[in-house]
Amino acid sequence: xxxxxDIFFKTFEEMADTLVDAIEYFANGVSDLSDVTQFAxxxxxxxxxxxxxxxxxxxxxxxxxxxxxxxxxxMELTSSxxxxxxxxxxxxxxxxxxxxxxxxxxxxxxxxxLLRSGHQIKKAIYLLTDKKLLAIREPNIALNELENQADDLxxxxxxxxxxxxxxxxxxxxxxxxxxxxxxxxxxxxxxxNTLESIIMRNS
Numbered sequence: 535x536x537x538x539x540d541i542f543f544k545t546f547e548e549m550a551d552t553l554v555d556a557i558e559y560f561a562n563g564v565s566d567l568s569d570v571t572q573f574a575x576x577x578x579x580x581x582x583x584x585x586x587x588x589x590x591x592x593x594x595x596x597x598x599x600x601x602x603x604x605x606x607x608x609m610e611l612t613s614s615x616x617x618x619x620x621x622x623x624x625x626x627x628x629x630x631x632x633x634x635x636x637x638x639x640x641x642x643x644x645x646x647x648l649l650r651s652g653h654q655i656k657k658a659i660y661l662l663t664d665k666k667l668l669a670i671r672e673p674n675i676a677l678n679e680l681e682n683q684a685d686d687l688x689x690x691x692x693x694x695x696x697x698x699x700x701x702x703x704x705x706x707x708x709x710x711x712x713x714x715x716x717x718x719x720x721x722x723x724x725x726x727n728t729l730e731s732i733i734m735r736n737s
Contacts, residue, residue: 541594542602543663549587549615550659556580557652560622561645565637570629577626584619588612607732614724618655621718622648625711632707640691640708644684644715651680651722658729667737670729677726684719688712 556577563573591612595601601608628634658673691712699705 541598542591542608545587545590545594546611546615546659547663549584549612549619550656552580552583552587553615553619554652554656556584556619556622557645557648560626561642561649563626564629564641564645567629567635567637570633570635574627574630577623581619581623584616588616603732604735607728607735610728611725611732614721614728615655615659617721617724618652618718621714621721625714625718628707628711628714632711634707634711638708640687640694640712641715643687644691644712644719647680647684647687647719648715648722651677651719654680655722655725658726662729662732667733670733674726674730677723681719681723684716688716 559576559580563577567573591608595605595608654673654676658670658677661667661670661673692709695705695708695712699708
């Protein structure tokens with residue numbers, strides 16, 4: 535029983551570590567877009583690593599009778615963590631698809647918000663695996679606040695686009711990336727919401 539408890543929590547920790555590694559790579563990568571092909575390729579590797587953890591959890595769920603938290607909570611948390619990794623990888627792929635090689639202050643700011651969100655997610659996951667459920671509320675509140683900051687940044691960035699960019703194709707490219715980055719902060723908030731459900735059910 536305890537061995538099975540360990541595999542779920544251990545895998546959640548590995549997912550959280552990979553998520554932070556991926557976002558750190560993204561946040562650093564957007565300041566130097568000289569090789570967008572390599573940038574997208576490395577981000578895909580991070581996302582694939584996350585998929586392996588999803589597979590591990592699904593495989594263990596299929597053969598485990600007693601789980602450390604509700605099965606649906608394990609599924610929901612796995613899915614929401616995977617959404618963050620998928621979101622950040624999809625953003626990176628757009629740089630290669632659209633051949634974007636110029637730095638962009640708003641993308642850098644989104645990267646910073648995502649990086650802070652990633653660290654809060656990691657903190658929350660490690661509190662979960664230590665069974666310090668009520669302490670998860672602190673990173674959850676931080677994640678909600680970071681998502682609000684991303685909402686504000688999206689409004690400012692799109693307003694700036696329509697004010698300063700005259701090329702309609704360039705405008706469409708940047709707008710899509712801004713919106714995808716903001717969507718990824720929504721996925722981070724979804725992790726917080728899932729963790730909140732786990733707190734309610736288990737404390």
